Amino acid sequence: MSKSPPLSVEQRAILALWYEVNASLSAYHKLISTFGDAQLAWQAKLEAWRQLGIHTTHLKRHEQPEQTQANIDKIQQALTEGRYSLLFADQADYPMQLLQIYDPPPLLFYRGNSARLNQAQIAIVGSRKPTAHAQKTTFDMAQYLAQAGYVITSGLAMGVDKRAHLGALAQADAEYQGRTIGVMGTGIDVYYPNHHDQLFAQIIDQGGCIISELLPHTQPHKHTFPRRNRLVAGLSLATIVTEATIKSGSLITARLTSEQGKQVFAIPSHIDNSNAEGCHHLIREGATLIYHPQQVLEDVNSQLGYERYAYKATDMSASNSDQTAHSIDTDSSSSISASGQSPQSNIKSPPSAVVVPxxxxxxxxxxxxxxxxxxxxxxxxxxxxxxxxxxxxxxxxxxxxxxxxxxxxxx
The missing domain is CATH 1.10.10.10 (Winged helix-like DNA-binding domain superfamily/Winged helix DNA-binding domain)
Known part of the structure; x- marks a missing residue:
């Protein structure tokens, strides 16, 4: 991890606000919209904050500017030592697609390759306790889509999330390795689940990226994971739910994806598989039923207007017909514009499939x-x-x- 330059005065003010409102999006955006910028908002008197209806716990932090400065200094020290890095919403590397959602975070802590954040992404989410078949399907979906040039984004949880990250990382060709982003529901320096430290390291070492909008040391809480889910949906062009119960948090991600005007894909299962009731519910509510990752590529690529490449591919369904495969640029320069579109440059077709004798x-x-x-x-x-x-x-x-x-x- 490279060392970061010193924070500017405005960046320290943004961090000060973010710390004092304890990463509350509503409070932060209310202060910015009222005072115009972070410096003016942070310098405002306590009474001005109180009149805006800012929560009591935030007011108490605002009464202790020395404590705020001390915490910013700790973050600056961690940045200087390269333990993690920071992106602010006004910086060029900040993921442009997040600026299109209702409540974009003003900053992102990250570890790894931040260039992944502006590459075209597909989210894969699902159950924390998937069946063996769902684990295999998730891994294969992620591997296939990553080899087609997409970055696989998920929430670093047990089960489907982990299999999605591992599938994206399982590329023999170095050109396709590291195509995954993990969105954390904790602070950037908190491993959750605890035994996933090896997965975190593998993502970073192979060229992927891990991000969090939450302050360092933030522990897991039931409220932090829906926040994570909105970022998973916001970063991605579409969301695939491979297996989920009716009460799964994956359905929150699917709902947010739909609300953002993006496509939701769901994989069906046996009608007596209670672990897949969420997927069946999504399909009934209008999600696209899929049984092969090529269907995702066809829909997403056609939406984005990518150039199509016809090639002889061995179909993974029961037929043996030729199919059209599509790919996006696999270079780090393959980024998405603010409108969610990818530039038409150096688009490549994926590697040829193995030919069955x-x-x-x-x-x-x-x-x-x-x-x-x-x-x-x-x-x-x-x-x-x-x-x-x-x-x-x-x-x-x-x-x-x-x-x-x-x-x-x-x-």
């Missing part, structure tokens, strides 16, 4: 993401058991299928 296509075409057991495949292919098992082993060695719980499925 002709003698294996009959078996391969019988497979999908849900998986088939050996008995079902014997009936469907009408092959002898030794021949079928041999072909399945070949497909597995090619890396185009995997085995989970005795069921064979595409990857």
């Amino acid at each position: 002709e003698h294996l296509t009959v078996v391969y075409e019988q497979l999908d993401w849900h998986g088939q057991d050996l008995d079902a495949l014997l009936v469907a292919t009408e092959l002898a058991a030794p021949q079928l098992i041999g072909q399945l082993m070949e497909l597995e060695l090619l890396g185009v299928i995997s085995v989970q719980g005795g069921r064979y499925l595409r990857v």
Whole structure:
């Protein structure tokens, strides 16, 4: 992490306000809209704050400017030592898409590669306790979309969030590594969940980014996670919910995505899977049903007007038809404008898919993401058991299928 330059007078004033209102967005924006800028707002008398209806706890902090200055000095020290960095809303590297949401944060603490913040992103969210199938689906979705050039954004939680980050990081080609952003529901220096410190380090080391709008040392609280969810939605062009209960916080992210005028995708499951009731509810309410990441690419790319590239791709559904794949620029210069559009420059197509040999296509075409057991495949292919098992082993060695719980499925 590179060391940051000293904070300017205005930046210290912004931090002072943010500290004194304890990162309250409503109080901060009320003060800025009333006084015009952070310096004037922070220099205002206590009575002026009181007349605005500022909360009592904020007033108490405003009565102790020395304590405020001491806390800013601690943050400046951490910035100087390179423990984390800061972006303010008026800086060029601040993610422009966040300026379009109702309540953008005035600043972002971050660790890692901040260039990711202005690249085109797709959010993947879901259950903290997903089924094995949902974990695999999430990982595959993230890996596929990251290889197509998108940054995968999620909330660093257990379950689906973690699998989304890991899928985005699982790229053999260095050009596609590190395409993930983790949005924290704590301070930038607080690991939550505690055992995710390795995931945090992996994201940063591989070129991803971790951000928080909350002050350092802020501990997890039930109110901080909906705030995180709004940033996940705000940063992204669309949100995918891979598996979620009806009371999942992922539905908050989906709702915020929809309110921001963006597309929500949901993956269906068995009707008796209570862990997927949230996805089924979203589909009923108008979310786009998907069963393959290519469908996400087609919808998102067509919305953005990206140039299309036709290439021969092995379909991961039951058909064997040609499909059109789209990609965005994978360079760090592939950024989104304030309107959410990506510049038309050096757009690349994703790497070619593995070509399945002709003698294996009959078996391969019988497979999908849900998986088939050996008995079902014997009936469907009408092959002898030794021949079928041999072909399945070949497909597995090619890396185009995997085995989970005795069921064979595409990857």
